[in-house]
Amino acid sequence: MPRLAGQIDLSKSEAILDAAVLVLAERGVAAPMEEIARRARVSKQTIYNHYGSKAELVRALCERRMVEFAAPLEAAGAAGHPAQALTDIARILLSPLLTPQYLTLLRTAMASAAVMPEVAAALYEAGPRASRRRLADFLGAETAAGRLACPDPLEAAEFFAGMVVSSRQTAYLLGLPLALTEPQVNAIAAEAAHRFLRAYAP
Amino acid sequence: MPRLAGQIDLSKSEAILDAAVLVLAERGVAAPMEEIARRARVSKQTIYNHYGSKAELVRALCERRMVEFAAPLEAAGAAGHPAQALTDIARILLSPLLTPQYLTLLRTAMASAAVMPEVAAALYEAGPRASRRRLADFLGAETAAGRLACPDPLEAAEFFAGMVVSSRQTAYLLGLPLALTEPQVNAIAAEAAHRFLRAYAP
DNA sequence: CATTAGTTGGACCCACCGGTCCAGTCAGGC
């Protein structure tokens, strides 16, 4: 655990965020700082050294961690056949729902939205909104290439993302057990892509 | 203000729920009971007379109020042409998002999900899930009549509901201003219905 | 080796909030 001179221990910063996700998942926004500290094997004071306040910790958590979930989509969509590309994209859109961390992030941001609107807005921008935009770009390109006919790519992107994610996400946020296996994900992705292609065939 | 003998004042029960929605909207789950009481023009003790505890108040709020949002869908779908029927349904699915109360209900349930799973589950059952099931019935009937081809009506229903509601709901829950005008709602509803019909044409 | 700075654990302060209690009031039922 190297510690650079005159600087805070960055590995502890990460450990704190990790612990925060865990504790927030269990106890919601009311999660006490003391337990986060305990879980991160760090003193409470250290948390305040790193983040200054609970609000700031939550802000950092949402901003830094959400980006990771949006990243995989950047690479996707290059595959030749639109059906395959859309299936891949659908799988990627669905994958965050398989990790409890994503759930915690969303819940935390939603719960804090009334008090700290900027955090929730930033998280939306970095996560769902970025995904939609990326998807819209893809749909626009396919339309230009004559393989699809999306007059309004952004709307089409929201439709597709909605098909794939929507009801499952709502249920998940409401605490229902989301028993989603790998084959199920694949089936949903393929079916959504299939239906979407029919809806927007040239 | 009629008050039946030997009974609590039911109009106050309602006033408390109304006030609770307001305060929860502003302050989230951390909203203090005292402010709910003040807003309802009722003493704190009265709230405890009516609901026993804060958790119980939240439970009552979610259960009683969510039903109202799911109700309008029961009537819909009778119209002849599927395109018209689907447009109507889409409008109804979208309409709760126009009221801040629905937002508050969802947020509160999601925030309490970690602590009181039954409440969130009940709310999901009474709201979104009931809508999906109702929609699936409609799609199944249309399929039987040969006007649609939905091999899996429940999945198709989730797809359609997702298209209409999804991304907007997520943004809304994250506190983004949802500037949705009546004509916009109509446009989205019509477009979603149109695309869905293409996707599931016989 | 002395300095500096982050870390630790634990005591501590204080505000807030859920929930209770109580004395007094007010409306119906008898």
Add this chain to the structure above:
DNA sequence: GCCTGACTGGACCGGTGGGTCCAACTAATG
């Protein structure tokens, strides 16, 4: 006119949790 029972307002209690403080420790730097 008296009893019953809900309602009021406000005091009150106790737990909890954000945030601070401090003395002792430790690891890089020079």
